[in-house]
Amino acid sequence: MKNKVAFYTLGCKLNYSETSTIARSFSNSGYEHVEFEERADIYVINTCSVTENADKRFKTIVRKAQKINPEAFLIAIGCYAQLKPEELASVDGVDLVLGATEKFKITDYLNDLSKNEFGEVHSCEIQEADFYVGSYSLGDRTRAFLKVQDGCDYKCTYCTIPLARGISRSDKLENVLDNARQIAGQGVREIVLTGVNIGDYGKGEFGNKKHEHTFYELVQALDKVEGVDRLRISSIEPNLLKDETIRFVADSRTFVPHFHIPLQSGSNEVLKRMRRRYMRELYVDRVSKIKGLMPDACIGVDVIVGFPGETEEQFLETYHFLNDLDISYLHVFTYSERANTEAAKMPDPVPQKIKQKRSKMLRGLSVKKRRAFYESQIGNTKTVLFEGENKEGYIHGFTENYVKVRAPWDPSLCNTLQEVKLEEIDEGGMVRFNFVSEKIEA
Incomplete structure (x- = not known):
């Protein structure tokens, strides 16, 4: 056996x-x-x-x-x-x-x-992790996660990822394209690009810092792969999300108008202590550029609360910055000390109760932002990719710009792309819809 x-x-x-x-x-x-x-x-x-x-x-x-x-x-x-x-x-x-x-x-x-x-x-020893192993997920017929890059050369003061995964290195372009073709051949409708720092794509193995290709070139090449219905960028640093990539996604055949862009703090003082590679002004510029070309784009944000030394004023600066920004949802992380990081040695740790309060405020803001984004999409015609799971009598799916919809369970919809008109937000915070035309079979 x-x-x-x-x-x-x-x-x-x-x-x-x-x-x-x-x-x-x-x-x-x-x-x-x-x-x-x-x-x-x-x-x-x-x-x-x-x-x-x-x-x-x-x-x-x-x-x-x-x-x-x-x-x-x-x-x-x-x-x-x-x-x-x-x-x-x-x-x-x-x-x-x-x-x-x-x-x-x-x-x-x-x-x-x-x-x-x-x-x-x-x-x-982590210095020995200088070679690249390509990966992709299969099992869920609806979408697959395609790894294109690993490791990170950034030195953010709170992060252990460089210690856990080593230097930034990438798969060869042809390998990524081959993996994408294999995924498409399995009937998967959507591919999500993933890595530690995917905007840094192109660095070779063994500490070779020269970029053989850029992230923009990767995006261009993947857009031509036959059989892929949708491509989604999982998370990309604001300083590495270039104008040329945003413009390309706006006109792309397969890349969807959804960006997840880590911010971490809306205070420039905190960003400096975190040793991030941008200031808040660049973040505003990236959001404005996306929304200018793709008004319906969904923009998700990572933010950390309770970083050492974060004052009440700096937290409120972050809160108001996010409140005023045209974004769609937040992923809120409560800072926790990680061994062997600079931040763990920094003075003025934020008390746990205050961290929890700040986290709750930002999670509430996220609910408000998502609701406002969904409301802005009511009346629009979008394409939904339906999931394959029966959840309490409902089938769920996502539009290209990441609006979550649900309808009574219908197995014939699984892993299909359907054109729908978004009608109203239901009691579960998801969106009801009507089919624009006859249902398309898988």
Whole structure:
């Protein structure tokens, strides 16, 4: 009988793309892939370490796996596994911890699946993570996450990603295009480009800082791939989102008018302490450029509250800056100290209660912003890509500009693109619609 393996992914879209690729390597080695809720011989947990909460969730997932099968072999991979391998290895039930480069050779470490009294660690120095492994997620027929870049050369004072993933490096352009074609061949309708710092696309392996291609050239090339209905840019730094890319997306065949642009703070003083590579004025310019060419574009924003030394005035500066900005929603992160970062040593930490209050204010602003954006789209005709899951009797989908719609469950809509007229916001905060013409079959 084949050994069964199950996977659990914490964190970002990049982690999902890598989990999917690692799962395929197991399948190619003769293992049977099962859902995490099922009894398996091996459980692989792909960890995240962006926030303290992600660290805590790891132990919860380990206990969940142990409850399903106490004799299963448990493996930890991902950012947390690279940053704190010994800490993960000491968690009860964990048998193997693999670092940033070792995770892609995971099946080489599985000659013996006997439970270990203490977790075994194979973790490189992060300087050795100088080669590139391409990845993409499959499994959801509706959309796939396509990794195009890894690592980061930025030195933001709060961030552990360079310590967990190494230097900025990218896939070769032809490899990305080949992966996109493979995804399209599986009937996937939408591809989301992902990476740590995708606007820095083009740097080669082994610390080669010369850009073989630019992000703009990548976008141009992907737009020509046959069989891809939609392409979406997951997250891009404001200083790397160039005018030429914005103009191209505005006229693109496949790229949709949706941008996710990290801000982190609306205070220039805080941005300097974070060592970000822009000031708020550039952010305003990027939003204005997008909205000038694509008035219906959806713009999402990452923001951190409670960074060390953030005063009430600086927080309110951020709040009012975002309130006045023509954006669509926020991802709010409450600052938590990460070991081996400059910010962890900074004076004047913000008390937890104040961080929670500020986070609540910004989450409320996000609800208001999303509602206003949805209201601005009522009466418009858009194209919806419907998901394949029945959620409490409803089918959900997203327009090209990321308006979430729902309708009574209809399996014939799954993984189809339908032209609809947006009619009204329902009690769940999603949008009701009418079909513009006859339903298009998959």
